Amino acid sequence: MRRTLAIVERELRRFRRTPLLIAVSMIFPIVQLVVLGYAFGGSLKNLKIGIVDQDHGLPGVKIRELAGAIAANARTFQTIEYADPGQALADLRNGRINGVLNIPPGFSRRTLTQQSPRIALIEDNADNFVAGALNSSLGGLVRAYNQQLVGVPRIDSQVTLDVVEIYPYVPYIQYLLPGSIVMSIFMMVMIGGGIIYIDDKARGLHEGYLVTPITKFELIMGFNLSGAIKAVLAGSVLMTIGSLIAGIPDPFEPLRMMRVFVVIVATSLALVSMMFLFMVRVSDPLLPRAVFGVLNTLLFFPSGAVYPPQAFPGWMQVIAAIDPFTYAVHAFKNLLLKDTGITAIAGDLGYLVAFSVVTMTAATLLFRRTL
Amino acid sequence: MSEIETHQITKRFRDFTAVNEITFAVERGEIFGLLGPNGAGKSTLIRMLTTLIPPTAGSATVGGFDVVRQADGVRRTIGVIPQATTSDMELSVEENILIFAKLYGVSRERRKVLMKELLEAVELTQWADKPVKFLSGGMRRRVEIARGLIHEPSIFFLDEPTTGLDPVSRVAVWDMLRRVKARSNLTVLLTTHYMDEADKLCDRVAIMDHGNLVALDSPLKLKASIPGKNILEVSFSHTPPGWVERMNHLPSVEKVTGEDSIYRIASANGPATTLALMEMAAGAGIEVRSLSVQSTTLDDVFVHYTGRQLRDELQEASPLDTGFMLPQRR
Numbered sequence: 001m002r003r004t005l006a007i008v009e010r011e012l013r014r015f016r017r018t019p020l021l022i023a024v025s026m027i028f029p030i031v032q033l034v035v036l037g038y039a040f041g042g043s044l045k046n047l048k049i050g051i052v053d054q055d056h057g058l059p060g061v062k063i064r065e066l067a068g069a070i071a072a073n074a075r076t077f078q079t080i081e082y083a084d085p086g087q088a089l090a091d092l093r094n095g096r097i098n099g100v101l102n103i104p105p106g107f108s109r110r111t112l113t114q115q116s117p118r119i120a121l122i123e124d125n126a127d128n129f130v131a132g133a134l135n136s137s138l139g140g141l142v143r144a145y146n147q148q149l150v151g152v153p154r155i156d157s158q159v160t161l162d163v164v165e166i167y168p169y170v171p172y173i174q175y176l177l178p179g180s181i182v183m184s185i186f187m188m189v190m191i192g193g194g195i196i197y198i199d200d201k202a203r204g205l206h207e208g209y210l211v212t213p214i215t216k217f218e219l220i221m222g223f224n225l226s227g228a229i230k231a232v233l234a235g236s237v238l239m240t241i242g243s244l245i246a247g248i249p250d251p252f253e254p255l256r257m258m259r260v261f262v263v264i265v266a267t268s269l270a271l272v273s274m275m276f277l278f279m280v281r282v283s284d285p286l287l288p289r290a291v292f293g294v295l296n297t298l299l300f301f302p303s304g305a306v307y308p309p310q311a312f313p314g315w316m317q318v319i320a321a322i323d324p325f326t327y328a329v330h331a332f333k334n335l336l337l338k339d340t341g342i343t344a345i346a347g348d349l350g351y352l353v354a355f356s357v358v359t360m361t362a363a364t365l366l367f368r369r370t371l
Numbered sequence: 372m373s374e375i376e377t378h379q380i381t382k383r384f385r386d387f388t389a390v391n392e393i394t395f396a397v398e399r400g401e402i403f404g405l406l407g408p409n410g411a412g413k414s415t416l417i418r419m420l421t422t423l424i425p426p427t428a429g430s431a432t433v434g435g436f437d438v439v440r441q442a443d444g445v446r447r448t449i450g451v452i453p454q455a456t457t458s459d460m461e462l463s464v465e466e467n468i469l470i471f472a473k474l475y476g477v478s479r480e481r482r483k484v485l486m487k488e489l490l491e492a493v494e495l496t497q498w499a500d501k502p503v504k505f506l507s508g509g510m511r512r513r514v515e516i517a518r519g520l521i522h523e524p525s526i527f528f529l530d531e532p533t534t535g536l537d538p539v540s541r542v543a544v545w546d547m548l549r550r551v552k553a554r555s556n557l558t559v560l561l562t563t564h565y566m567d568e569a570d571k572l573c574d575r576v577a578i579m580d581h582g583n584l585v586a587l588d589s590p591l592k593l594k595a596s597i598p599g600k601n602i603l604e605v606s607f608s609h610t611p612p613g614w615v616e617r618m619n620h621l622p623s624v625e626k627v628t629g630e631d632s633i634y635r636i637a638s639a640n641g642p643a644t645t646l647a648l649m650e651m652a653a654g655a656g657i658e659v660r661s662l663s664v665q666s667t668t669l670d671d672v673f674v675h676y677t678g679r680q681l682r683d684e685l686q687e688a689s690p691l692d693t694g695f696m697l698p699q700r701r
Contacts, residue, residue, distance in 0.1 A: 002473060002476055003473070003474050003476070005473070006470055006473035006474045007474075009470060009473070010459065010462070010466075010470040013461075013462055013466055013470075014459055014461045014462060017461040017462070017502070018461060203455065203456075203457070204453055204454075204455030204456075204457050205457045205459070207423065207453045207455065207457055208451075208453065208457035208471070208518075209474070210422075210423055211421050211422065211423065211446060211449065211451040211453075212446055212471070212474045212475060213443050213446045213447050213474075213475065213476075214474055369442075370422070370423055370424050370425060371418065371423045371424050
């Protein structure tokens with residue numbers, strides 16, 4: 001253990017002398033949190049929708065008035081009147097507008113004679129988010145229109161759904177915070193652990209260790225512990241700064257902070273052990289830099305940090321199931337967004353600890369005590 | 372029992388033999404040098420003795436411990452300064468030494484005493500708290516030497532300890548090694564491709580070439596083992612047929628080698644041979660373009676045993692002689 005602590009001491013003394021490293025590993029997750037959080041967090045505004053009224057009857061005018069009300073209040077879209085349906089479609093294809101609301105000839109007559117009147121939304125579905133927003137907004141418009149119709153009987157036997165939200169509204173930036181904390185841990189593990197480890201190896205620094213009586217386990221344990229301490233620092237700093245930026249309610253409540261800290265420690269150990277397993281037979285300093293981006297994408301996105309994993313295809317759900325990011329993100333979401341207790345994250349903690357033990361054992365077995 | 376003993380030790384990397392059946396012994400308190408060009412197998416041999424790579428065949432003991440079966444015992448006995456600079460540039464001189472003291476389990480009290488003594492020995496006391504990155508190449512090498520001695524090893528391995536240093540720094544490292552050795556009766560095994568380093572520093576020298584041990588003795592005896600006390604290097608404007616034969620008959624000449632009008636003449640009496648040679652050349656109308664007379668060096672010993680000059684061989688760096696780039700498979 002004394003030798004393990006000597007390795008840890010050496011790594012941390014070096015770490016203290018390179019404050020730039022800390023800053024660099026923190027910048028990316030914070031920028032990501034702020035940019036993605038605010039970019040994806042709000043509802044879509046000021047989309048452009050062309051309105052083609054080929055009916056010119058009173059019901060059609062009513063539809064246009066409702067569309068005008070949305071444009072003036074919710075500002076989901078702006079309306080542009082078209083006389084020529086062909087011109088509207090051409091503008092849609094050229095990207096000048098995002099959708100066309102077509103009120104066909106005879107709409108008023110079908111409405112008044114109750115012959116299933118229809119209006120059409122022709123949308124640019126190349127952008128699912130825009131298409132979804134227009135669908136939702138114009139669906140609401142149609143519902144509002146139907147309620148205004150005179151003479152439509154209320155059907156009491158229709159089922160209605162009342163939605164009850166058990167947590168306060170979660171802005172996207174808060175949703176993203178757990179992923180950003182895990183990302184900061186990962187960045188520190190890669191920059192402060194993996195890359196430095198391989199660079200030292202290439203410079204021959206490890207030759208100095210290998211001629212001492214230190215054992216494989218002591219050496220790997222020393223690297224893992226020092227890497228984990230650095231990663232815990234990074235995770236804690238981002239948790240603090242990120243909670244303030246994202247506006248997490250009561251972010252410094254002691255019991256929750258303690259639980260979050262436990263997850264940060266477990267996540268750091270899991271990621272640093274995984275990283276050493278990847279790097280244990282690597283000597284080329286270019287390799288960790290080359291795999292950095294691949295690992296980042298492969299671990300971060302399937303984890304549910306930016307989008308619910310339930311939406312992923314099967315193969316990606318397999319990655320998500322073994323990805324330690326998934327469990328870390330899940331635990332942080334429970335603690336930061338739902339303020340749950342330790343029971344809710346016990347499974348995540350168990351997986352992270354088991355993952356650390358397995359990967360560290362494998363790294364120790366694969367580590368060569370000779371050059 | 373000798374401090375270091377090898378028996379037919381061999382290292383092969385696939386079909387390349389880096390060290391070929393080498394047998395030698397180093398006694399306690401000796402400074403033993405492995406002299407040879409890059410790629411001769413010196414570093415591979417020292418890495419086998421310091422447990423960094425396992426031998427393919429043969430055996431070796433260091434401090435009485437087998438380098439394969441009792442590697443941990445070897446590691447506790449030795450101090451090692453690898454060829455590459457392995458100090459942490461960001462850490463201070465004292466911190467670098469301290470970390471290794473802890474890796475070797477040196478007690479806090481003993482650490483304090485040794486740290487002071489070693490910093491004085493390597494003349495770095497006033498630089499103790501300075502980061503290594505601010506030190507010169509020679510000072511960095513001295514940090515590593517102090518670091519390698521912090522656990523009081525009985526055997527000290529140095530892989531090319533003065534490579535890349537200026538002449539003044541090299542002499543300073545030699546002086547420091549002599550002082551350390553004298554103080555603790557340390558056994559030192561070093562590799563070098565500097566002839567003067569091997570000559571002036573080592574009690575005995577083993578000359579290696581292409582993985583083989585070609586000669587082993589004290590520098591004095593090695594130089595005495597080859598013909599001539601002096602070596603004349605001479606070049607002529609031209610040479611007539613039979614010129615080598617005529618030079619062989621000059622006074623005190625023991626051996627003549629060379630071609631293309633440039634010759635090396637081993638002589639038991641340099642001045643007498645020089646005088647006779649100049650007279651013979653003048654009489655034959657041959658211009659002597661250059662002439663140098665020098666005492667026999669280890670380079671001459673290397674030439675004698677290998678047929679090549681050591682300084683020429685130094686230009687050929689071997690890809691197998693660069694630390695972590697060693698092939699991993701045996």
